[in-house]
Amino acid sequence: MTNKPKVFIKTFGCQMNVNDSEYIIGQLVKLGYSITEDISKSNLILLNTCCVRAKVEQKIYSLIGKIKKIKENNPNVILGICGCMAQKEKENIFERAPYVDFIFSPSQVNNLEEIINAIRYGNKKYISCENTPEFSFNHVPVKRESKISAWIQIMRGCNNYCSYCVVPYTRGPEQSRGVSEILSEVNNLAQNKYKEMFLLGQNVNSYGNDLSQSATFSKLLELLNNINGIERIRFTTSHPKDFSFDLIKTIKSCNKICNHIHLPIQSGSNKILKMMNRKYDIDYYKNIIKEIRNNIDNIAITTDVMVGFPGETEDDFMDTLRAFKEIEFDEAYTFIYSNRVNAIASLLPDQVPLKLKKERLWRLIELQKDISTKINKKLEGMIVGVLVDKKSKKNIANQFSGRTGTNKTVVFTSKQDLLGELVKVKIIKSSPWTLYGELIE
Known part of the structure; x- marks a missing residue:
């Protein structure tokens, strides 16, 4: 009996990448691979990459460099790069690391069997980065990390083109999965005793805009809420410009939807929001928060925020601090602005010095820490x-x-x-x- 070939996979970045890796592993297991956590014992090495921030990209290139020694010791080891950095860098990866064997984009995850077979038949320096006309995971095997909660990609891509972001360039335009395919997947998960569904998309609120049928995110949530066996439904990420009152009513009326909304603010300054191409101002954002809290009891609101965007002055940053004090988020994921090639913001003047970015980040984290402490303290005894x-x-x-x-x-x-x-x-x-x-x- 021959030993199964082993695959080592490392995932960087967001929940979308984590879920992509679950589908990657599912297909590799079907092809006869076993999973190993020891990179030195692997026959196939896969890096599922992220390029949202420069620091992550540098870390990935550093790891690719370390893998060179493994390839030198065993030339039969196959090295593949997938994910958003693969889509962004393409041939640049081969130029920097000629020992990489193949590259594929997020849109090609469900075609991995075809890609692996091409490599097995000697097709080296293989690139598969075309956008597919339809987003589907039908009949694609998946091996989930959890037996309790399941990631469900309901759409991929983005049409918003925020000036700091490369996602529209790496994951393509918005594509929604069909309603029946999503319902079938969730029904299957419910039958397998999964308790929680976590719906994923770059902007879940625009789900269904590209489908010929009359599908909306609110209608999808209502249908999922009726599936027996499911205890909880979560979703991320929402874009403020698409967060409708209809969705608020749906969250309120559906007993399985969790009382948690993640709604990225990014900045409290109208000037910076406009430069970011966020398509809302701070008053619009605050009004959404007000409507959410007026209509949904015991709701927790978390956010993403960025400091040090090009042109951000002390007054702009103070606007962000004031917004945080007024809104009082349960938690905030705070980031320093990172220049990204292809993102429009990389061409803007008045780049903020790194030292000042770090100082502003620290001030914001300390403020949010105090707010979170106060909110959580109220839960003691409950x-x-x-x-x-x-x-x-x-x-x-x-x-x-x-x-x-x-x-x-x-x-x-x-x-x-x-x-x-x-x-x-x-x-x-x-x-x-x-x-x-x-x-x-």
């Missing part, structure tokens, strides 16, 4: 519902963690194995990022 999805990473006996419907992490102990269960926990202590509680038996 009983919350928790979907248990992890055992302790620190090997602490009987320690579990899970998330509330508002997407807050809760840590507690139990002598029972409660993975995958929805339990009640009384919060006894809080921090800006984590809640600690006691299981209600």
